[in-house]
Structures are given as structure tokens and as C-alpha cells.
Amino acid sequence: MIILEQILNGVQFGLTLFLMSAGLTLIFGIMGVINLAHGSLYMIGAYAAALTAVRTGSVWLALVGGLAAAALGGIVIEFAVVRRLYARNHLDQVLATFALVLIINQGANMLLGRQPLFVAMPPALSGSVTLLPGLTYPVYRLLVIAVGATVAAGLFAMIHGTRIGMLVRAGATHRQMVRALGVNVALLYTAVFGIGALLAGLAGVIAGPITSVQVGMGEQVLILAFVVVVIGGLGSVRGAFFGAIAAGLVDTLSRAFLPTLFRQIMDGSNADALASGMSAISIYLLMALVLLMRSQDLLAEKS
């Protein structure tokens, strides 16, 4: 039963990671831009939702507020900075968006203070349900799984069934051709960036009640999302999905079970030290393993 519970936790973490990495991989696939400020949008979503919830007390307004703030932030970032980076090299993109991260993080510190915010769980969602005899699970985490799965399904439907999705797929493989066919590329770019920002904001909103809301929360998730994107293959939303679930499971399960596993083969203190070290880096070891097994061309950048 405890294994099943941890698997659910892993899936929930993985789906949160997917919301982040889907935006990243779309933005890279279409525009060829690496955006370090993606984590800042996650933080903006989390902060906006937390503050709206405190002011209004409404869960729905908090959700809307978080999403709107993240989308708005994304559009402002795209319009003011990222738009000018499409033609520049990766080095300039990294440095400019790194500067954005410094500005947004420190700006949040100046506006909102350094204390982390703790978001109360909405009362209707704070209970637990019994899924199987002996397995109770928090409602909120189940809801996160449901939301994540729904968004993933919706995203697949959009990419494979609609006109925007067709342009997104075409843009990811033949960017020049899409341009040549007279598609309004600037509008497509802003739309994709907006979708990515929305997804990051959603991830931030739903992560709020699980973790504390604080400056720097975005970068931790951002770097995990990079790992996911590398595991799944850059530019592929499907790859990001499976990569995210795998990373979520590996991280959660190694944190839960490695200490007991190591204790069976060595003495207590050594086992704990080794297990905590191993579980802290398990996701990165997974990435190294994937890199070792893959041939170079699978990971080669699409251009």
C-alpha cells in the first residue's frame, strides 16, 4: 500500500513537472529559444494565486488570478526581451534571460519580502479519501493528478487536432517553410509563448498549497524541467510527458525507499548518508543513463 501511495505521489510530481517542461519544450521547438525565465513565470503564478487567495478567500479567483498573472508576465517578457532574441545566438539568449531571472527574483523580494508564503489548502479539498482498503490519499493531490492528466490530454488534442497545433508541429520541424507559406509567425510565437507561460503559471498555482511559495522556487523546478526535456528529447511534447512521469517516479521512489534498502546492506548512519546523497541526485543519474544509452543524433538539436 505504501508503494502504491508513493507511486501516486511520483505521478503527481511528474505531472507538475510536465506542465513546466511542456512549455519549455514547445518554446524551444517552435522558436529555438532557451528561456531561463520560465521558472519565474511559475513563481509569478504561485505568488499571484497565493495573494489573491489571501485577499478574496476564493479558490476560483485565486486560480484565475494566478493564470492571468503568469500569462501577462509571459507576454510582457516575450514582447520586451525574448522577441529580440530569436535571431541571436544561444549565449545571448541564456545571458539575457538569466538577467531577467535576477531582476524578477529580486523584484519579488523587494515587493513581497523574503518570508515564504504558506498557502492554506482550500477547505473543500483538504481531506483524504479511501481509494482502496488501507490506502487513503489526500483529495488535493488526486485533484492535481486529474488536472495534470486533463491538461496533458488537452494539449495532445490541441497539437494533433487543431490548426494552431498543426502550425506548432510544422514550426517544430520546418520553421523556414512555415514562414515561407505566409503564416503570421510573430503572432504564432506570441501565442506559443503565452501557452507556455499559462502552463508554467498553472504548475505554480497548484504547487502553492503543497510547497511554500518563495523566491527561488521557480529555478528549482526549472532545472528539473531541463532534465525532463533532455530525457524526453528536446521539442517533443510526448517525450516531455514520459520524461516527466519517469523523473517524478524516480525522484519520489528513491527518496521513499532508498534508506530502507541501503540499511539492509550496511550499518545505519552510512546507509542514511548514502541514501540521502543518492536520492538527491537520482533524477540527474537517470539523465546521465539516458545520455549514455542514446546515440548522438537523437539528441541533436533541431535547427
Add this chain to the structure above:
Amino acid sequence: MTSDTLEARRSGRTYAFPMSRIVIFVIAVAILALVPAGATALHMPSVTGFATQVLIYAIAAMSLNLILGYGGMVTFGHAAFFGVGGYVLGILYQHSAQRSAFLALVPGTDNLAVALLAAVLIGAATAAVIGSLSLRTRGVPFIMITLAFAQMLFFLFVSLKTYGGDDGLMMRRRDVVPFVDARDDISYYLICLTLAVGWLVLTWCLVRSRFGAVLSGLRQNERRMMAIGIAPYRYRLVAFVIAGAGAALAGALMANYLRFVSPDMMHWTKSGELMMMVILGGAGTLFGPILGAAAMLALETALAAYTENWQFYLGIILLAVVMTTRGGLSALLDRASGR
């Protein structure tokens, strides 16, 4: 994409040094060697400390410049090697102070030369492992993977409670060197100056050599280099290992200077700062990273004295620099002197 602009940045530069430049270089080193004396005479002893930090960061920035500027490899994980170097020195010191041994095998030491050598070797070995994996990719995946591996080491050292974990490792005193009082600030400054000049000369020799030519060639046109029979992976890996060793040397010097090492030394913002130093000074130039390190530290110190939220203003300045200028400070100096 990277190659064109970087090439433009160092246009007009040749590998050979004119005599006048060598004279300027010797005079500059002589002036730097006199900094502590001047600082004492002017009753501003903090200048020596500041100059020591500039020199240490200059070594780290020069090492990054070898792969970023000359090799065109955009790595976002260089602080990992900086931190590894610092931890090697710190861990060896702790074992020497406690008279214990690392993994019950390797005895500790408080000899600076031994600790620096160990830091360089272990930094090189770490770079070999990380480089051999991440150099299978290029472009954006390479940026992400180097960043991720640096983050992995960050979390690894956070979880190592034996060596301070989150709080870092304090050293009671600095390491010693036979015949020299290395615990004295001025002597330590001169040690750092010697090593920085040594690393500069090493970089100069590397860049002038056939190896350096291949490295630059790979940045400019990989396909052409492959057509004349050069295997890119090996050359890039060797450059990556040398750069890792240099950053580890700088990290060990910094840990010994501050008598403190913590996971923050390998935090991803530190990698960003090192990149900023290289870009600010001018990527792919010999002296650029030194200028960049000095400018960045001066900027940070000035802003920090003025406001608590200096990172905000630093971010704005850096954004403006990246968006509007090309070629950094050294290009600016060249333009000003009409070269």
C-alpha cells in the same frame, strides 16, 4: 549560430603578440605586484583583499573563456568545478585538523601546494566525467545538461552532512606553504597573482598552439574541420577538462582565502556570474576575462554598498549590456584606442 558572432567579436586579432604588448603586459604585472604596498601606504588594506578576489575570479573566468570564447561551447555549469576545487581543499583541511582520513584511505593535508594540486586533478577528473557525457550534445541541450550536472553536484554537497551540508565547511586557519607565510594577506595575494599570470600564459600558449587553432576552427566551422580529418569530440573534451581544472584551482584558492566553502560556490547563479564576467570582458580574448572579473566584482561591490537589492540593478545592467553591446569591455577599449 554561435560561431559567426563570436568570430566578429575577436575580428582583427592575431595570435602573435607584438613587442609593445609584451612590454605593456610586463608593466601591468609589475603594477599588480605593487598593489599591496600601495594599499598599505594609503591605509586601505581592504584593497588587497578585493584584488585577491579579482585575481581568483580572473582564473575561473579565463578557464571558462577557453571553452566558451575560444571553443564556442556554451556551458552553464562551470561553477560546479569552482565548487569542487573549494571542497577538495576544505575537506583535506578538515581531515588534517581532525587527524582522520577521507573514506578512511586518504589522509588530509594543510599544505597549500598539495591541496591545490589535488583540487586541480579532481576538478579535471570531474570535468572529464561531466564533459564526456554532455559533449555528446551541443547547442541548447548542452546548456541544459551542463546546468543539470552542476545542480546535481550542488545537491550532492548539500546532502553531505559530514562536510557541513547546507551550512558549508569552515576552516579555522588558512593552509600553509613551506618557506612562505601564506597565511599573510599580502603573501597570499602574491601567490594568487603568480598563479593567475601562470594561467594566463598557459592559456596564451594553448591558444597559439595547434590545439588552440583546432578548437577555434571547430567553433567556426565544424564540418570543415571534420573534412580535414579532425575528431571534434576529443578536442572539445580536452579543452573542457583543462577548463575544469582551472576553475577547480580558482575554487580552491577562493576557499582558502575565505576559509569557508559551501554549496553556494557551485550554485547556478555563480555559473551565470562567471559567464557574465567572460561576456562583459569580451569572449575569446586573452585579457577580456580578467577585465570582466574586475568590472563585475567592482560593480557588485559598488551596488552592494549602495543598496541591499543590488542583484536587481545588476540584472538590469547586464540585460542592457547583452541587448545593446557586442564584444564586451575589451572591444570597447579597442574601439576607444582606434584599433
